[in-house]
Amino acid sequence: MTREKVEATLGASVQIRNLKLIYGDFTAVDDVSLDIAPGEFLTMLGPSGSGKTTTMMAIAGFAQGYSGSIAIGGRRVDELPPHRRNIGVVFQHLALFPHMTVADNIAFPLVMRGVSKGEIAGRVRQALDLVQLKQLGDRLPAQLSGGQQQRVAIARALVFSPPLLLLDEPLGALDRKLRDTLQLELKELHRKLGITIVLVTHDQVEAILLSDRVAVMNDGRIAQIATPTDLYFSPVNRFVADFVGESVCFPATVRTVDGDRCGVEALGGQRFQARHLHGPRPGETVEIMLRPEHVRLDEQRGMENAIEGTVIDSIFLGDHSRVRVAVSSADTISAVVDNRGTSRGSGERVRVGWAAADALVLPPN
Numbered sequence: 001m002t003r004e005k006v007e008a009t010l011g012a013s014v015q016i017r018n019l020k021l022i023y024g025d026f027t028a029v030d031d032v033s034l035d036i037a038p039g040e041f042l043t044m045l046g047p048s049g050s051g052k053t054t055t056m057m058a059i060a061g062f063a064q065g066y067s068g069s070i071a072i073g074g075r076r077v078d079e080l081p082p083h084r085r086n087i088g089v090v091f092q093h094l095a096l097f098p099h100m101t102v103a104d105n106i107a108f109p110l111v112m113r114g115v116s117k118g119e120i121a122g123r124v125r126q127a128l129d130l131v132q133l134k135q136l137g138d139r140l141p142a143q144l145s146g147g148q149q150q151r152v153a154i155a156r157a158l159v160f161s162p163p164l165l166l167l168d169e170p171l172g173a174l175d176r177k178l179r180d181t182l183q184l185e186l187k188e189l190h191r192k193l194g195i196t197i198v199l200v201t202h203d204q205v206e207a208i209l210l211s212d213r214v215a216v217m218n219d220g221r222i223a224q225i226a227t228p229t230d231l232y233f234s235p236v237n238r239f240v241a242d243f244v245g246e247s248v249c250f251p252a253t254v255r256t257v258d259g260d261r262c263g264v265e266a267l268g269g270q271r272f273q274a275r276h277l278h279g280p281r282p283g284e285t286v287e288i289m290l291r292p293e294h295v296r297l298d299e300q301r302g303m304e305n306a307i308e309g310t311v312i313d314s315i316f317l318g319d320h321s322r323v324r325v326a327v328s329s330a331d332t333i334s335a336v337v338d339n340r341g342t343s344r345g346s347g348e349r350v351r352v353g354w355a356a357a358d359a360l361v362l363p364p365n
């Protein structure tokens with residue numbers, strides 16, 4: 001067996017079946033079922049209040065009174081208290097013990113598990129090393145930067161070698177640069193340890209960068225679970241399309257269906273070709289979704305679809321510009337264009353085009 005294979009078996013699988021959690025008359029998690037593979041990096045992505053933390057709390061054992069079931073490593077854990085589920089957890093509002101040194105904070109889970117003093121010292125050293133804080137064991141949390149505190153929290157969650165690590169917005173409070181750094185460290189940590197990681201974030205870039213798969217949450221349900229690529233190129237509905245990346249959507253009526261292509265009528269009676277996944281029927285009202293980077297201006301080749309429009313404005317964004325074009329009285333299409341070509345002034349007439357494969361038919365919103 002290769003080293004990669006051996007390491008991958010260190011992660012625990014997670015099976016969630018029909019998880020439901022109700023607070024009073026509010027359903028926070030609504031029938032969530034989810035299979036996480038051993039060693040997988042799974043991210044839960046979704047807007048505030050969509051049930052991400054509640055799902056994590058149920059897995060960790062801190063949520064009371066859910067229905068459905070949760071198994072970790074093939075074993076039902078519903079009756080087990082948090083400390084017997086063998087899960088490392090970094091909470092959304094991470095709480096280091098302020099009166100304890102960094103080393104004592106990290107040692108805490110080991111002390112609770114009755115590990116011997118000698119062994120604790122060695123494991124704390126390893127954990128500090130893992131998160132690159134070797135020199136800082138004697139400091140108090142208040143003497144650390146935000147990013148260093150996050151790393152201590154991660155070290156504390158990893159120190160007892162759990163096969164499953166739950167991270168709830170661990171980088172949420174950090175500035176962009178530090179986030180970027182810690183994201184890469186987290187990815188490296190995952191690769192090195194081979195454990196299963198479930199991360200919660202509402203940052204789509206973070207989700208796409210880190211994850212094997214992403215579960216997009218909305219109103220207590222999973223809207224879609226897929227690889228970052230599938231999520232981006234084949235979102236199942238408007239919510240996912242809008243939440244992951246930028247999208248341009250406009251209504252259309254299906255006229256013909258042929259294999260995975262359909263002919264649609266949109267934007268003031270014009271005919272277009274598009275790709276579909278959900279099997280629409282002729283006559284059905286749908287939405288057409290485009291990514292702005294797939295929209296071309298004034299190009300002749302490879303554009304099965306094209307329409308005339310008037311430039312509303314062009315926003316300079318460094319390496320590219322975003323050009324908004326009015327293509328009908330009600331519809332605007334945005335295009336991302338690189339800045340080596342000619343710039344577009346408002347009022348200018350342009351031809352807006354895109355390939356049929358880049359236009360996705362989504363069910364009506």
Ligand SMILES: Nc1ncnc2c1ncn2[C@@H]1O[C@H](COP(=O)(O)OP(=O)(O)OP(=O)(O)O)[C@@H](O)[C@H]1O
Binds near residue numbers: 026048050051055
């Ligand atoms: N103890 C509670 N009592 C009542 N309602 C609750 C409780 N905890 C959470 N909720 C509600 O359940 C819903 C889901 O909350 P949850 O914390 O899981 O959201 P989230 O997706 O983690 O959001 P955020 O991104 O803001 O952290 C929210 O509407 C929240 O107000």
Ligand SMILES: [Mg+2]
Binds near residue numbers: 052
């Ligand atoms: Mg939350």
